[in-house]
Amino acid sequence: MDVATWLRDIGLGQYEKAFRDNDISGEVLAHLRAEDLTGLGVTSVGHRRKLLDAIASLALVSRSAPIGASASLKTALPLSAPTEAERRQLTVMFVDLVGSTELSRQLDPEELRAVMRRYRSAVTDEVDRFGGHVAKFLGDGILAYFGWPKAQEDAAERAVKAALRIVAAAGGIKTQEVPHLRARVGIATGLVVIGSLGEGEAEHPDEIVGETPNLAARLQQAAGPDRVVISETTRHLVGGIFDLEDLGRQPIKGIGPSVALWRVHGIGRSESRFEGLHGTILTPFVGRGREIDLLLERWGRVRRTMGQVVLLTGEPGIGKSRLVRFFGDRVRGDRLQAIHFDASPYYANSALRPVISEIRRSAEFANIDPDETQFRKLELLLGRALADTTGAIPVIADLLGVRTGEQHSLRDLTPQQRKAITFAALLNWVEGLATRHPLLMVIEDAQWLDPTTLELVDRINDRIAQLPVLLLVTFRPEFKPTWSGAHVDWIVLERLDPIEAAAVAEAVAGKRLPQEVLNEIVAHTDGVPLFIEELTKAMRDLNVLVDAGDHFDLLGSLPAVTVPVTLQDALMARLDSLPPSARHAAQVGAVIGREFDR
Template sequence: LDALRFEGLAAEDAQRLKQVTVLFADIVGSTVMARQLDAEDIHTIIDGTLTSLSNIVESHYGRVLQYAGDSLLAVFGADESHEDDPENAVRAGLAFLKASQKIAREVEQHHRLEGFGIRVGVNTGRVLLGGGVDAENSIRGITVHVAARMEQNAPTGCLRISHNTYCHVRGIFDVSEQAPIDVKGLAEPINSYLVHGIKPRAFRNRSRGIDGIETRMIGREAELKQLQQGFHALYEHKVPHHDAASAITVVANAGIGKSRLLYEFENWAETRPESYYIFKGRARPQTRQQPYGLLRDILAWRLQIAESDSAEVARDKLLQTIAPLFDQSEAAQIDILGHLVGLDFSASPHLHGVLDDSEQIRNRGFHAAAQIFQRLAQSKHIPCVLILDDLQWADDDSLDFLNYLLDVNRDVAMLIIGMTRPELYERRPDWPARNSSAARIDLQSLGSTHSHELASELLNRLGDIPVTLHQMVTGSTDGNPFYMEELIKMLIDDGAIISNVEKWQLVPEKLSNTRVPDSLTGVLQARLDNLSVPERATLQRASVIGFEFCDLALAALDKSCVECLPALIQRELIVPHENAVNGIQGARNYSFHHHILHKVTYKSLLKHDRQRFHLGTAAWFENRVKTRGSDNLGTTAYHYQRGGEAKRATHYYALAAEDATSRHSRDATLHYVQQALALCDSDDHNLRWRLLSAREKIRATQDDRQAHDADLDAMAIIAEAIDSDNLRAEGLLCRAMALCSAGNYPAAEETSRSVLLFTQDSSATAIAARACGTQAFALRRMGNFSTAKPVAENGLRLAREAGDRAVESELLSNLSGLASESGNLLESFQFDLEYLAITRATGDKAREVNALNT
């Protein structure tokens, strides 16, 4: 009996129902070959081709199951399932076509025979594997027949995929939608697509939902049409007094359906025949404090810069990709843009003369970035589409850039689609500013009718849906689609719905015992509670790293956690990202299924566990600072702060503040300084000076004079506490420059003279030169030219002595103005020539323009 039972179990195991991707390939022209070539030549060509195709299948992790004359059948995911099985099958199909082109040339060359080619068809679905004759290679089911129809209806040299496969590979390949095809055994024709190639950078579009359930979008048809109209407008003739560049912002609370609407729009746009350049960017909670964080993400997506790329690799990608858009004489623009977004081009000769002029770096970086869009769009008359997600977390510097982009590129065919929660408008009530073609779409919760429609779609595999279940799903979720999906997943986790079968099954006794949490947070918490201990621990550790996390960072906290990631993917709690090109070997990025899930998971941790994991994460990011420069300074500081290491957090916040100041990132500087000052010891005068000095540089360019004066007063107190003449001089110089900016020239002149009292030390020569320049400028504005000139000449001598070209050029400009206003035009011209020569030597374009205009 035991032997019979074992045989029965073995037979049962030999047959499996499984979702796979099936590929059919057929050699075209074999009949013609049979008439014109002998059997040995035909055998050589056919057998050689099938061998080549079989090798391609194996290299893409598939397995050839059957050969039939001049065709083959391969399957992906039969032995071991992978998330990217459909993608691997399509990539293999494209490789088939490329290989067949080479074979066709060889057949024509050696046998003078034209017309050789292959057709490929791919479909994804459930099949029965094993059993019967040739059990090892047996495969049955409608999925196989659909794959065969895809191949039979593909033009020679083409790859046709079914809609089922397309749903798994959206966004990765260039496709065009085809007319529906009838398939024997199916009541309705099926949609299919021809695949033309791989997109320059794979960006997998994933819609939220329930695994195995594909629902149509419900209740958002009007909003989708509005996005489509914005797209069509890119190709229409220009309307007088109407900007070619436009922006559409979709606004909704979490879980209402922004992601699904964007998902449907992208899929629709992808199948359009019109050409367009696509850019994408996504803000994250930590982006708000990263200088130009969203702008960097936009460029990184387009240029395929991975988080795991070293600083050197990232710089090379920027140079190689953007350089063709600029003339050789414009190389400085690329370096300045790279430096602005944190790729550290400080060693570039193009930046030597402007490194201390953060405002110029910002302005020229904005110009260079806008030029990328303009030159792409105008070179081939192809519009640009920029898709931005989670704008509520975007840093203000990047939002400033987007407003600048819409303004200066108003005549460029460009559509910006932004997804955001309402809180964006709390700090940017006029978003986006200065654009006559801006539109706002407000998504509301689904109404009763649409909620019932969505519930019916989500539960359709149950067949007849009990009224009690329908009411449970719709009655407590307030028209929030994400809430509805998570509630159904909770019922699956609880065993009230059995979903691992073709037709779902309801377990009434478990359903009746289910207590539906009265909030989305409660539903998500219930899902966490249903996890195994290792799975829950993995998700909790990942939540400390962030909404997005790298498996290497997770392994640094606990190596065993990485083993639980596949189970969390299967439960649809996390989402894997595409492996990065040129990334760290074996590294992969993941994100939580939703920001609310991330927040709930993080809050489920005990305080001492949070601190411990934050410290481990901080140590990992600290090591990344060594390879990626300033990228992770703020992140490292944040994790040290949350881990209770105030001293190390302060150190990295100070570095982050100084880096932000050097790039004129105003909000990031203010944030980092505020965080550091709150943690810094009150008697750490040197560090507090560094922080206040960084903030003063930013506040000097803003309108809040009271806050700026407060920083200057605080700096004066520190200078006295340290008893440092150099710091006294530096603080007074900042005050004198502020007084000049405010138009209080007598006070500025007096304060500048005070600076010189504290600059007797040789190390303060540059400060003395700058003080002379400020004093001379104030005297000039007061009309005291005779006194101003010797002061400026003394400053020029000191600047040259200190080797400070920037101050030297400012003083030459001052002397030129003094000479001109005194009627000595020849002397003024000579100063201007010297001034112009320095600006060109240092690459200071802002002052060069000023020199040319004087």
């Protein structure tokens, strides 16, 4: 397929060079998503939607017409969208515009149409921003999926973040008759079957069957204006990432007499995503003795003013964040400073977002703080590191979006000049912290760092050898760091052996487990700590274990092992990342089982 010709055919030939420079072939084109297009420089929301629609059209015509033939689709579906119905876990969002009937009486039909277009566009933009899929427009209601057509390991978290932004975005839409629009959102997570239920023109590949969409719609009805309400399963998946209010168990028509409801007030104040998901009380740490010894030895060098970098890599769920947390607890008794940059896939194209988030958290900014309060808090924070803050204050305040009277001098600078003085201020802040006490600087999930933050880390690495700083960077194997030098070490986390895996399972259970249960857990988790923890919790909740003092006894036979809800999205995301042939092989393997004869 000639991608350049295809782009010209759909009227977007201006992106030919960007696609060519990034090696976007016809095969790669099929798998592009909204965030990929943003990375290619497609900043226009309208152009992204047009491209996604055109890519979706390829999926519909590829089996019967030449690639590039046109077709229309109301919503954007990647080419990888399944053509057959499949069973999978999905997070479903239902958005409703409050007071739409009254609005239709107040506004002229043309004005109402303009308002509805703005409302739909705002919802669609936020769903797209977090990798969701708008499935249907139902009058003033909007149905969206997270975790389809491509699974996401954090689908529930994405949905809740999108919902909070949708409520805020709706509130920003005003008319002369209406001060602002008000939306309400319901979110539920569960197993569904997704696929077409119709024929011919009525065929829609994104129709879902199951209780989950009904529950999401009912939760939306139970939510008040400007509120987001989520189900118990969704709450379980997002952990402590958000500030939640338990609304108790309420009767929900068509669902049940007692359904747990949770209201989302906003983002929580966890130090990191790991802490938000797992809380502050963790299971006992098992294994990784050599890795901890290496980190402690490097920390000893740091205390002798010999800066060190440790690159910690491993597959998802292997325990990178848990190792960082355990090491932090081990050195907490030392007098030290700490900085935590937490990268996120949502902000991989937002310059210095991890840095901004860390400074706002460390300065204890609150959303309701006026600029004067934020300015004073920033002064206090920088004053702990710098003897003279006059040069750094206006620069970092400008980075954080805090208005001051000293920023007028920055307005005439070029982007390159602003970046240079921002980097200088941030590097001085880091060095100032290190001169007070040894500094532990953690960068989590470096595979999602934006280019500007990566460049800043390069600068830090260049200076670190002569500073009492330990830079500890975690990342997945697909990320290829360029940092090197005598002060740089690698730790590659491998899977746990069966003895260590059994020890983790019993640590999670809190007591000795029957050997039959241990064997099942070890056999099905392949030494991945996250899988071991979640499967052990699922086993514990099956009500087949009885407390016998210092151990558990098994009641009857052990039921068949099923995938815990907390692992469904992560495992499906891995499957969806495979090419079709490998995915088919995995499906066949799932039927055959792990052991079979010729």
